Amino acid sequence: MFITYILSAWSSFLDKADIFFLPCPFKYVFKIDCPGCGFQRSVLFLLKGEWQKSFDMYPPAIPLIITFVVGISANYWFGKRSDPLIKALYLITGSIVLFNYVYKMWIPHLH
Numbered sequence: 001m002f003i004t005y006i007l008s009a010w011s012s013f014l015d016k017a018d019i020f021f022l023p024c025p026f027k028y029v030f031k032i033d034c035p036g037c038g039f040q041r042s043v044l045f046l047l048k049g050e051w052q053k054s055f056d057m058y059p060p061a062i063p064l065i066i067t068f069v070v071g072i073s074a075n076y077w078f079g080k081r082s083d084p085l086i087k088a089l090y091l092i093t094g095s096i097v098l099f100n101y102v103y104k105m106w107i108p109h110l111h
Contacts, residue, residue, distance in 0.1 A: 017044055035101040039064070060097045067093040 018041070026034035038058030045054035046061065054061055067089045074082035 017047075033101075033104065035097050058100075060093065060100050063093045063096050 021040045024034055024037055026032075027037060036058075039061055042054045042058035042061035043065070045051075045057060046065075071082075071086045071089055074085050
């Protein structure tokens with residue numbers, strides 16, 4: 001009974017969570033998407049279990065989350081010895097974000 005209540009409350013929260021999204025100052029000033037636009041909604045879709053919608057909204061969301069979790073964990077457990085791993089994760093994830101941004105900004109203009 002208690003688990004049903006918790007799941008119901010969680011579902012209700014996720015349905016209304018988009019009212020807490022932060023507006024993008026980059027988009028407000030420059031009138032174009034920033035490299036992170038779509039991340040909040042993508043994470044919300046992940047929390048709802050809608051994996052395909054999450055990927056469609058912002059493909060780098062999962063690599064960013066993995067980088068954050070692994071980076072924090074490695075730094076906690078291994079300290080300075082984890083620096084090469086963390087730098088490699090940043091480089092790979094940054095490349096994914098950059099590629100996604102270039103794709104999002106230029107491909108629609110080619111059609």
